[in-house]
Amino acid sequence: MNLIILLLPIIAIVLMFRSQKKRQQQMQKMQTALEPGAGVRTIGGLYAQVKAVNDETVELEIAPGVVTHFTKSAIAAVLDPAEYDAIINGRPADDELSEASDEDAAIEPADEQPLSLSKDGAEKAEAEGGAPASK
Known part of the structure; x- marks a missing residue:
């Protein structure tokens, strides 16, 4: 059990160095090309x-x-x-x-009019048969 605990960090370090070396080789190959x-x-x-x-x-x-x-x-x-x-x-x-x-082609234009936050816009919507404005 103690041997496994000691070997895990060593294996991780070896794998990190190996991947870093691969990246450096790829960069060097790209730079020479x-x-x-x-x-x-x-x-x-x-x-x-x-x-x-x-x-x-x-x-x-x-x-x-x-x-x-x-x-x-x-x-x-x-x-x-x-x-x-x-x-x-x-x-x-x-x-x-x-x-x-x-x-x-899938998008169809909307026939709805934009909503307005102004008081005049709410009154117009109510007059046109829209939802009553809350006051």
């Missing part, structure tokens, strides 16, 4: 296009003609061209387009 023209998201949430890749830094175009320098470790994700285009230009993905058109 950066190439000009790719769309990226930085750790700060900035979307940009890669213009040049240097040894330690990456040149990102954040707006037409505006190029900034970031460290490679500041790149959180390399995006697919379609995903980058959808985010930057506000174009929904194909799946979202079909879902949006289905939802729009």
